[in-house]
Amino acid sequence: MALPNEERVMGQRTPENVAARLERLILDGVFRPGQLLPSERRLCERLKVSRASLREGLRILRSKQIIETRQGHGSTVASLLPMHQQSPLxxxxxxxxxxxxxxxxxxxxxxxxxxxxxxxxxxxxxxxxxxxxxxxxxxxxxxxxxxxxxxxxxxxxxxxxxxxxxxxxxxxxxxxxxxxxxxxxxxxxxxxxxxxxxxxxxxxxxxxxxxxxxxxxxxxxxxxxxxxxxxxxxxxxxxxxxxxxxxxxxxxxxxxxx
Amino acid sequence: MALPNEERVMGQRTPENVAARLERLILDGVFRPGQLLPSERRLCERLKVSRASLREGLRILRSKQIIETRQGHGSTVASLLPMHQQSPLxxxxxxxxxxxxxxxxxxxxxxxxxxxxxxxxxxxxxxxxxxxxxxxxxxxxxxxxxxxxxxxxxxxxxxxxxxxxxxxxxxxxxxxxxxxxxxxxxxxxxxxxxxxxxxxxxxxxxxxxxxxxxxxxxxxxxxxxxxxxxxxxxxxxxxxxxxxxxxxxxxxxxxxxx
DNA sequence: GACTAATTACTGGTCTGACCATTGCACCAC
DNA sequence: GTGGTGCAATGGTCAGACCAGTAATTAGTC
CATH class of the missing domain: 1.20.120.530 (GntR ligand-binding domain-like)
Known part of the structure; x- marks a missing residue:
């Protein structure tokens, strides 16, 4: 029940939470549109989750078209952020x-x-x-x-x-x-x-x-x-x-x- | 390069392909709305993919609101299929x-x-x-x-x-x-x-x-x-x-x- | 017999460490 | 310069283990 303090502030280690934290970082401008995200291995360490969970988190962001991923290259923040995607008009x-x-x-x-x-x-x-x-x-x-x-x-x-x-x-x-x-x-x-x-x-x-x-x-x-x-x-x-x-x-x- | 024949007809073992195959099964009526899907372990065997890939595939279907998942229970086919979701009208x-x-x-x-x-x-x-x-x-x-x-x-x-x-x-x-x-x-x-x-x-x-x-x-x-x-x-x-x-x-x- | 509590055998959720496939770059021979 | 070659990094996949909920069964109690 008692988690180390650092992990508690980081939140649960669930893919949804991973996606939410990364989205927050993008909205805060830490990762900017067009920019290449850190590699999956590095993000694992930084967010303290396994690669499987991290990948499911990235999958969430990908399905929301917030990031784009290329094998052997990495994941980049999409240039059109979802804020502009609310409606065609x-x-x-x-x-x-x-x-x-x-x-x-x-x-x-x-x-x-x-x-x-x-x-x-x-x-x-x-x-x-x-x-x-x-x-x-x-x-x-x-x-x-x-x-x-x-x-x-x-x-x-x-x-x-x-x-x-x-x-x-x-x-x-x-x-x-x-x-x-x-x-x-x-x-x-x-x-x-x-x-x-x-x-x-x-x-x-x-x-x-x-x-x-x-x-x-x-x-x-x-x-x-x-x-x-x-x-x-x-x-x-x-x-x-x-x-x-x-x-x-x-x-x-x-x-x-x- | 040479894959066993069976695997070739099944398609690649990628999450996207898993999602597509499952969606096909749902549209064909093999899995009907409201029905409980087989467990992840069984689906792994049947689709010949690892559980990690299968889970990412399920994640895709979940983000498309085609299935709903509850821990300890299973994944059920959503009652509103995407065909009816094209437009609110x-x-x-x-x-x-x-x-x-x-x-x-x-x-x-x-x-x-x-x-x-x-x-x-x-x-x-x-x-x-x-x-x-x-x-x-x-x-x-x-x-x-x-x-x-x-x-x-x-x-x-x-x-x-x-x-x-x-x-x-x-x-x-x-x-x-x-x-x-x-x-x-x-x-x-x-x-x-x-x-x-x-x-x-x-x-x-x-x-x-x-x-x-x-x-x-x-x-x-x-x-x-x-x-x-x-x-x-x-x-x-x-x-x-x-x-x-x-x-x-x-x-x-x-x-x-x- | 009827109700409650513990057991148990599932389910999905997460972690680890390994290997495969593709990319891009540095290096080198020509 | 040019074109190959190798290497190290990346994402993609895999296998097996354990954690965490769920629900049906069973054991125990009244």
């Missing part, structure tokens, strides 16, 4: 921030259609659920003094999800979902900013109210119109935010040129 | 064939918007490319006596891709692309049927011509309208095809009840 965001607005454009289209279909096809149960989600969100936004932005974002998301689900088109729900995930993972900080300011927040609240009313009333064209307006507003707000941060960056650059 | 198609029309609904929306934007934003270079793709497709459809359906489908796809790319919205292009891939992977056989019949083929040709003309002329609203009409036609044709095959199935059932 992720590349775009890293290369061209402008893609954000392309995404919003597509999302507006889908969000508008889902509101339209929800108003048209939504059952009474759908409407009850939509209203409940709306009330949860609106109550929290109005009554809470100190707002937890993350929670508000979740409630917001739940409301829109309920609307899209009332469209009774799972493909639409899924596509919208994946685009929203992509959006939030890339600009969650910016979205948080929107909630923090009372001006935008109130505008968003009003639009949500109108969207809810139109969908529940079954006014399909109106629902689509409101949804499009909603997304247009958000796009506008994000544009302003971007321009603002650009101004800040530029002034910071003047202060500290490189 | 794939589940839907397997469970509810009706999803096909949901997909076509979303695709019509995106295709319409992409035609609209292409007509609006397309550069002269875009138009040249769209025309070229259109001509390649139309020439092949008209002049070829015996039509290679797969080739025609590729040309068709290339034409629509050129249109969507002229929208200058990479997110739209990507989303449309993934939906199209999903569609073709699930109902490629049905799509082939459409091309085989001269009636539907000529209708599709006419719609392509009108779509091309509207986009190149920059008539955005008209382009959207034609694209929507195009997708509506295809949906209708697929519906008819489905009803037809259902009739066939039902009559077959009467012949051979079970």
């Amino acid at each position: 992720m590349h775009l965001f890293n290369d061209h921030p402008r893609t954000l607005f392309d995404l919003l454009e597509v999302r507006a289209l889908l969000e508008g259609e889902s509101a339209f279909l929800a108003a048209k096809r939504g059952t009474s149960m759908d409407r009850v659920l939509i209203t409940r989600r709306y009330r949860e969100m609106a109550d929290y936004a109005e009554h809470s003094e100190s707002i937890d932005v993350e929670r508000l974002a979740r409630l917001d998301h739940a409301f829109h999800l309920a609307v899209s689900q009332a469209s009774h088109n799972p493909v639409l729900v899924h596509t919208l979902q994946s685009l929203t995930d992509l959006l939030l993972s890339s600009v969650f900080a910016s979205v948080k900013h929107l909630y923090h300011r009372s001006g935008p927040r109130e505008m968003i609240n009003r639009q949500h109210a109108r969207l809810h009313d139109a969908v529940v009333a079954g006014e399909a064209e109106q629902a689509r119109h409101v949804a499009l307006e909603h997304l247009t507003s958000i796009t506008e707000l994000l544009r302003e935010l971007e321009a603002e941060s650009e101004r800040l960056e530029r002034s910071a650059m003047r202060m500290e040129p490189w | 794939m589940h839907l198609f397997n469970d509810h064939p009706r999803t096909l029309f949901d997909l076509l609904e979303v695709r019509a929306l995106l295709e319409g918007e992409s035609a609209f934007l292409a007509a609006k934003r397309g550069t002269s270079m875009d138009r040249v490319l769209i025309t070229r793709r259109y001509r390649e497709m139309a020439d092949y459809a008209e002049h070829s006596e015996s039509i290679d359906v797969e080739r025609l489908a590729r040309l068709d796809h290339a034409f629509h891709l050129a249109v969507s790319q002229a929208s200058h919205n990479p997110v739209l292009v990507h989303t449309l692309q993934s939906l199209t891939d999903l569609l073709l992977s699930s109902v490629f056989a049905s799509v082939k049927h459409l091309y085989h019949r001269s009636g539907p083929r000529e209708m599709i040709n006419r719609q392509h011509a009108r779509l091309h003309d509207a986009v190149v002329a920059g008539e955005a609203e008209q382009a959207r309208h034609v694209a929507l009409e195009h997708l509506t036609s295809i949906t209708e044709l697929l519906r008819e095809l489905e009803a037809e095959s259902e009739r066939l199935e039902r009559s077959a059932m009467r012949m051979e009840p079970w």
Whole structure:
């Protein structure tokens, strides 16, 4: 039961642990992309595991495409780290921030259609659920003094999800979902900013109210119109935010040129 | 260099090969989902490899989530085979064939918007490319006596891709692309049927011509309208095809009840 | 007889040390 | 310089041993 101290801090001698420790070393920059790792024999000594366990650990990293191995040569850290492998579209965001607005454009289209279909096809149960989600969100936004932005974002998301689900088109729900995930993972900080300011927040609240009313009333064209307006507003707000941060960056650059 | 004959047919004694052979056995139904595999020792004998290599092979299957392993118990074939893991949406198609029309609904929306934007934003270079793709497709459809359906489908796809790319919205292009891939992977056989019949083929040709003309002329609203009409036609044709095959199935059932 | 505890015969997990196969480099003859 | 040759390093595979969980059987108890 009692292990030598050094081994305890090193963790268990299991392949999973080996892979995790090596991944940590790579993420910390000890081993850099393109670089040749130490030989298996050396890594065994350094990580205090047998070669069999080490090799299974390397196998894990290889299957995650974190390293590449050539017999007689060694293992090299792959140049594309998994951070960039989250989604095919992720590349775009890293290369061209402008893609954000392309995404919003597509999302507006889908969000508008889902509101339209929800108003048209939504059952009474759908409407009850939509209203409940709306009330949860609106109550929290109005009554809470100190707002937890993350929670508000979740409630917001739940409301829109309920609307899209009332469209009774799972493909639409899924596509919208994946685009929203992509959006939030890339600009969650910016979205948080929107909630923090009372001006935008109130505008968003009003639009949500109108969207809810139109969908529940079954006014399909109106629902689509409101949804499009909603997304247009958000796009506008994000544009302003971007321009603002650009101004800040530029002034910071003047202060500290490189 | 000279291996015993038996080993040569078994293949190399490498973990990758072990994984491939086991996967083959699972796909062939020798080992069924939920079933417990033979113990590592037995598999070693049967596959004529050392336990170290076998374990690395099992590690590969585990990382692909084809098997699950518990110490002291054994390795079981996962109940969800990788065939169903191609895409989150794939589940839907397997469970509810009706999803096909949901997909076509979303695709019509995106295709319409992409035609609209292409007509609006397309550069002269875009138009040249769209025309070229259109001509390649139309020439092949008209002049070829015996039509290679797969080739025609590729040309068709290339034409629509050129249109969507002229929208200058990479997110739209990507989303449309993934939906199209999903569609073709699930109902490629049905799509082939459409091309085989001269009636539907000529209708599709006419719609392509009108779509091309509207986009190149920059008539955005008209382009959207034609694209929507195009997708509506295809949906209708697929519906008819489905009803037809259902009739066939039902009559077959009467012949051979079970 | 019914329940609990110990036994035991499995299972996967790890370790060791050896040998094989490929690579790349230093060396050497031409 | 050029082209072979050998050697030392690498990853790949192997065999056998022991550790560590699991589960069914058995022995013991009430």
